[in-house]
Amino acid sequence: MPVNLGETPxxxxxxxxxxxxxxxxxxxxEVEQFLYREARxxxxxxxxxxxxxxxxxxxxxxxxxxxxxxxxxxxxxxxxRMAFFDDDLxxxxxxxxxxxxxxxxxxxxxxxxxxxxxxxxxxxxxxPGQCRVYSAFVNCRGRGEAEEYWLSGRRNDVLRRVEDGxxxxxxxxxxxxxxxxxxxxxxxxx
Amino acid sequence: MTTDVIQPGPDELRALVDLxxxxxxxxxxxxxxxxxxxxxxxxxxxxxxxxxxxxxAEPGDFLTTYMGEDGVIVARDGxxxxxxxxxxxxxxxxxxxxxEVGNRRRFTCNYHGWTFGLDGALVALPQEDxxxxxxxxxxxxxxxxxxxxVVSYKGxxxxxxxxxxxxxxxxxxxxxxxLDVLLDNxxxxxxxxxxSIKSRMxxxxxxxxxNFAGDSYHAAWTHNSGAMAMLGMGVGKSxxxxxxxxxxxxxxxxxxxxxxxxxxxxxxxxxxxxxxxxEEKVAARLGKLRSRMVGSISSANLFPxxxxxxxxxxxxxxxxxxxxxxxxxxxxxxxxxxPESLKSLYMKGVMRTFSPSGTLEMDDGDNxxxxxxxxxxxxxxxxxLHYALGLDSGIQHPELKGAVHLRKYNDxxxxxxxxxxxxxxxxxxxxxxxx
Numbered sequence: 048m049p050v051n052l053g054e055t056p057x058x059x060x061x062x063x064x065x066x067x068x069x070x071x072x073x074x075x076x077e078v079e080q081f082l083y084r085e086a087r088x089x090x091x092x093x094x095x096x097x098x099x100x101x102x103x104x105x106x107x108x109x110x111x112x113x114x115x116x117x118x119x120x121x122x123x124x125x126x127x128r129m130a131f132f133d134d135d136l137x138x139x140x141x142x143x144x145x146x147x148x149x150x151x152x153x154x155x156x157x158x159x160x161x162x163x164x165x166x167x168x169x170x171x172x173x174x175p176g177q178c179r180v181y182s183a184f185v186n187c188r189g190r191g192e193a194e195e196y197w198l199s200g201r202r203n204d205v206l207r208r209v210e211d212g213x214x215x216x217x218x219x220x221x222x223x224x225x226x227x228x229x230x231x232x233x234x235x236x237x
Numbered sequence: 238m239t240t241d242v243i244q245p246g247p248d249e250l251r252a253l254v255d256l257x258x259x260x261x262x263x264x265x266x267x268x269x270x271x272x273x274x275x276x277x278x279x280x281x282x283x284x285x286x287x288x289x290x291x292x293x294a295e296p297g298d299f300l301t302t303y304m305g306e307d308g309v310i311v312a313r314d315g316x317x318x319x320x321x322x323x324x325x326x327x328x329x330x331x332x333x334x335x336x337e338v339g340n341r342r343r344f345t346c347n348y349h350g351w352t353f354g355l356d357g358a359l360v361a362l363p364q365e366d367x368x369x370x371x372x373x374x375x376x377x378x379x380x381x382x383x384x385x386x387v388v389s390y391k392g393x394x395x396x397x398x399x400x401x402x403x404x405x406x407x408x409x410x411x412x413x414x415x416l417d418v419l420l421d422n423x424x425x426x427x428x429x430x431x432x433s434i435k436s437r438m439x440x441x442x443x444x445x446x447x448n449f450a451g452d453s454y455h456a457a458w459t460h461n462s463g464a465m466a467m468l469g470m471g472v473g474k475s476x477x478x479x480x481x482x483x484x485x486x487x488x489x490x491x492x493x494x495x496x497x498x499x500x501x502x503x504x505x506x507x508x509x510x511x512x513x514x515x516e517e518k519v520a521a522r523l524g525k526l527r528s529r530m531v532g533s534i535s536s537a538n539l540f541p542x543x544x545x546x547x548x549x550x551x552x553x554x555x556x557x558x559x560x561x562x563x564x565x566x567x568x569x570x571x572x573x574x575x576p577e578s579l580k581s582l583y584m585k586g587v588m589r590t591f592s593p594s595g596t597l598e599m600d601d602g603d604n605x606x607x608x609x610x611x612x613x614x615x616x617x618x619x620x621x622l623h624y625a626l627g628l629d630s631g632i633q634h635p636e637l638k639g640a641v642h643l644r645k646y647n648d649x650x651x652x653x654x655x656x657x658x659x660x661x662x663x664x665x666x667x668x669x670x671x672x
Contacts, residue, residue: 109594111434114337121339128432129569131594133585141504141589145466145596152459153603191607226337227564228436231602233594 070169070178078169078180078206081214086162086184089236094143097236098136102207102215107134109221109237124222131233132221139236146234153234159189160235166201176208177217186237188230196230198223200237242270247663250274254659256652259625265658266441267613272560278661279541280305282399284408286543286554287311287321289568290392291428297340297355302566303556304396309385310334310344311394314355319389321396322357322382333382338433357382391420392427401666411638412485412539418530419547422519425574429552430584434567436593440605442542442557443658445565448601449536449544450489451482451650454626456534459604463597467504467590475534477644482627485639487657489650492535492547499548500532502597503586508532511579512548526636535645540657545570550583551591561609567592624648624655 081100088097101107109132110124126133134142145151166183181203188196200223207217221237245268253262253271265271285304288311292300299312301324308324310333324333326346333344333353343360345352352361358381362368368375385396388405390413395405402408409416420427438445448455457472464472480493496516497509512532520528532548539545545552553567569587571580591598611617627647634641642649 111432113432114335116336116339116341119336119339125431127430127581127584129430129434129567129584129592130432130588131434131592133588138504138585138589141466142594142596145462145599148462148465150465150471151462151600153600190603226435228434228593230436230593231438231440231606232436232599233592234599 067168068171070171074178075167075169077214078178079167081206082164082167082180082182085216086164089162090160092146092157094146098139098143100216101136101139102209102217103136105136105139105216106218107132107139107236108219109133109223112223112226114226124220131228132236142236153232156191158234161187162237163187172205174207178206180204180206184237186235188235198225198230198237200224202237242273244274245270247665250659250662254655255621256656256659259623259628259648259652260621261624261655262621263612263618265655266443266609267560267618269560271662272557274662275658276305276557278664279658280557281307282397282402282661282664283541284388284395284397284402284405285541286393286539287387287396288319288394289427289429289552289570290319290389290394291573292338292568293319293394295340297342299334299341299344299355300338301334301336302554303564304385304398305557307398308332309396310357310382311396312341312344312355318356319387319394320356321385321387321394322353325382326351327359327380327382351380353382357384390416393420408486409488409539410485412488412490414638415483415485415490415527415530415537416539417523418527419545419570422515422523422528422531423572423574424522425572427570428573430569430571430580432568434588434592436565437558438563438565438602438606439561440563440602440609441560442555442563443654444605444608445555445563445601446538446540446542446544447651447654448538448605449546450484450538450540450654451491451536451645451647453480453482453491453534453536453645453647455604459600460597463590463595463600464502466596467502475645477646480534480643480645481634481637482630482642482645482647482650483637483639484642484650484653487540487654488538489540489654490535490537491645491647491650492530493533493645494526494529495533496529497532497548498534499546501548502590503549503583504589505582505586507579507582508586511575524636538650538654540654546591549587549591551587553591624651 110130163185164182168181170179183201185199203220205217206214209215253265293313296315301310309321310324311321313319326333328351331346331348333346343352343354350363354360359377385398387396461471482491497512500508516528535547537545542555550570552570556564558564569584571583627649630642632641632643
């Protein structure tokens with residue numbers, strides 16, 4: 048009997064994912080610029096303009112992550128589980144209201160935030176004027192004298208073109224790598 | 238952790254807590270030796286909240302959590318009993334469950350494959366015959382996971398590793414009368430909604446615990462921005478003559494009788510309406526006074542480290558991680574019979590107020606971390622902290638149970654917290670346990 052070298056038989060037939068329908072280069076460029084600008088607005092605490100990038104029906108969701116076994120039948124992410132964010136526009140405005148209030152003590156002196164956005168993929172969707180955008184992020188926050196918090200994750204966005212011709216964020220799902228948030232708070236949008 | 242810390246004796250401990258004058262030595266927040274003693278004499282002895290029964294509703298359901306720094310598994314077995322045992326293999330000590338929640342028939346250690354049942358018993362191990370042949374007196378019955386005593390109170394599951402500890406009823410005492418405000422205001426009882434948000438803070442565990450036990454005073458100042466975000470106005474001046482602090486065995490609850498003040502902060506009118514619609518029904522069940530506590534401006538801590546906010550419905554534990562660290566676990570408590578749509582509003586309301594991203598919690602963490610960090614300065618530590626608010630505020634009340642103090646701007650619950658802390662810390666008996 049020949050020595051079995053330990054391969055999994057199914058891997059003898061690798062399957063290349065079907066080539067994506069490439070979106071127009073101009074759209075990719077526009078989306079990239081949209082995401083970079085959005086990140087800069089957050090880093091600069093220009094929240095009024097940042098909120099202006101949202102559609103009226105935006106859904107901003109960052110679920111809590113649980114450490115579950117692979118064979119666990121329950122879904123990895125579940126909208127019925129506790130989340131860090133599960134917001135409509137009203138509640139995003141409420142959060143910004145606190146950020147901008149002079150008595151938000153944990154924001155004064157300000158937390159210093161840097162969003163690095165990468166791995167941007169744009170997919171056309173069936174809905175006219177709407178595209179799906181995948182991206183990855185690294186966020187670093189500095190606070191006080193020597194506090195530093197790192198967070199990374201993936202985002203799954205829907206961008207929609209609106210009447211003025213510009214793009215808006217219609218939904219965002221944020222999946223971070225931490226099950227226990229290694230920080231005392233999450234005073235940042237991602 | 239260092240290993241050469243010298244255990245402080247009772248006289249040394251008593252000098253840290255001056256209850257007559259209301260002065261607390263800053264050492265309780267940073268000292269490694271004090272912390273080690275807390276793990277032994279508080280966390281390994283008290284009845285600790287470990288889960289809500291609804292989190293392990295079905296046979297095989299389990300979750301992992303901590304009792305002190307000891308990792309434990311909470312699991313419901315085939316007979317419906319809830320078991321709590323150490324999450325550490327009896328062979329080499331490896332952590333057994335790496336998943337934080339799930340459903341299993343048994344737990345198998347990744348190291349050598351020792352396998353334990355839902356009650357912690359060793360039920361299988363690879364090549365057991367080798368052990369039977371070469372290990373004199375080998376008995377798998379001796380090698381089950383170390384079990385804690387487990388008792389529930391109206392849905393809340395408590396456990397202790399102390400064999401000699403008086404029962405949970407004694408531990409909670411008259412605090413049960415207050416717990417019923419949340420746990421028994423509806424005949425169908427309560428549940429935790431799914432999921433748990435967990436986070437780390439670089440603070441001593443006692444800062445959040447004593448804060449929830451009785452620090453009403455910080456709310457208007459610390460949380461002004463959160464109130465602006467959720468209510469469109471700051472926290473109003475509270476009526477001190479119609480508010481109370483009560484404490485029982487170190488458990489604290491500070492409250493007004495405004496019924497919906499906390500609930501309003503969740504920012505959902507439907508929740509406020511739900512509470513108002515139920516007021517009469519709750520009054521018929523619990524009496525008028527307690528019906529006014531259901532969602533009122535209030536906070537509470539069940540000694541040592543399980544805190545909650547009536548009305549806001551957040552429940553949380555502050556698991557110690559060294560003298561200057563905690564891991565915070567949070568959940569949402571609701572009445573089981575509440576409409577699903579309302580449960581969803583509670584979940585979102587808690588998330589946007591009392592979670593790491595919450596408009597109120599964000600400012601707490603900053604304060605507790607900085608209080609912890611500054612307290613161990615060599616010169617800083619010489620001055621004691623001020624806990625003297627309301628030294629003479631004790632009253633007799635015809636209805637309220639436990640030690641009652643008038644006015645919720647008051648340190649009396651925090652002094653009671655440290656009275657219980659000191660009592661336990663000075664208990665020098667050797668540890669008792671079963672295997």
